[in-house]
Amino acid sequence: MDAPPAPADVRDDTDRTLRQTCLSQCAAASAAFLLLLGLVAAHWGPLLAADRGIAVELHSVAVRHPGWTRLNRVLTDWVWDPVTMRLVLLAAVVWLVVRRENRQALWLVLAGAVGWVLQAAAKVLVGRQRPRWPDPVDSASLPAFPSGHATTAALVCGALLWLLLLRRPARSLWCVAACAVAFVSVAGVGFTRVYLGVHWPSDVVGGWLLAAAVLAATAALCEPWRTGAAEPDRPSS
Template identity: 55%
Template sequence: MQPATVDSPPRPPAHRTPARATALLGLCSVLLLLLVAARWHPLITADDAVARATHRWAVGERGLTHTFRILTDWVWDPVTMRLVGAAAAVWLVWRRSAWWTAVWLVATCVLGTLLQQALKAAVGRPRPVWPDPVDSAHYASFPSGHAMTATVVCGLLLWLLHHHGAGRTLRRVAMICAALSVGGVGLTRVWLGVHWPSDVLGGWLLGATVVAAAATAYRRQEGVNASAAVGPPS
């Protein structure tokens, strides 16, 4: 007599997971955006307390502050991150002839940058001002462009590695590098006194929303391409 088997619940279509992540992350991003725009007192108070504490440390720890300036201006700078994304797009075309994927990658990075700049102009949040600054930055404060750009580029590359079945070792190394880059750049922006903590959080949330939305679009386009390749039933 064969043992009874328990049917596993049906798995949702592949595109639903990134779609649900997009909705959740988008909701969190909009909520934070509204709180920042309305200058919600508990959020502003928490931002101020953290910013003042980290600025005192930055003034007192000049060596560490100098290291953070190098990291934020050269290693995790938005220009550097975009160049990494562009290099990945070139590799996709050169090694795999993956034109569609390369265009998707570049277009998502461009759209993320446009969204970031539009929100900065719309919210117009002033940056922290200190009598003894250790660094300077331009344009409005929310969201952090460094945090959002790093999240978008690293998130897209991690998703591509996972989606195309890269080796486990490569994926683990990429995840460690991405976590250090995304987390590290957020820390440097607050430490150097050029962003409020909620600016960084907003950059992370918005960047993750862009990645999730792009992954949803990619999977749907894959489905369309697969259906076109099969053709109509005879």
């Protein structure tokens, strides 16, 4: 009869399973992102028509409701903007370094850096024009695809939520509240970008997919679920 695996073996199996799961998720998100990027770059008619239809409808609402539009501008420019999100990420990195949880701090730094580089490179590669309106309610520069706001918000909220779930039970009040905040933030910033007429819907979806791919890939590399080195086995008395 085989002996039960030692704790180190169990830990290695868990690490291997989590790493494989991350790589699978990265592959799926990357494939979806590259497919969407290809459709955008090829100016695929059905996608452009869907983008246009949603953007036109939301822009007409934005023009008719200036008060609601001002609120969306505050949210997208000050609450969910990339600068605010990166400052939140930086604060989390500092907190982790102070606690000497360097593996998780490294993961946040790597995910943030890779996400920023890839979304900037994709913008240059695709060079998609932003929506243009005779009566704009907001403005933005740089190419449209993928949305930097959507990428950054999804990446930061996803990473911080993951770290919280490593520390708290999934059904705890803290995790439930954090999940709600993360969902509202990621979905909310995506809505504001299209509502204010500075992005097409597929720009936002592309940002979300890119963030998911980056989070999964960097997690497979850094293994943030590992909080430290394994303790040596103690000799039996």
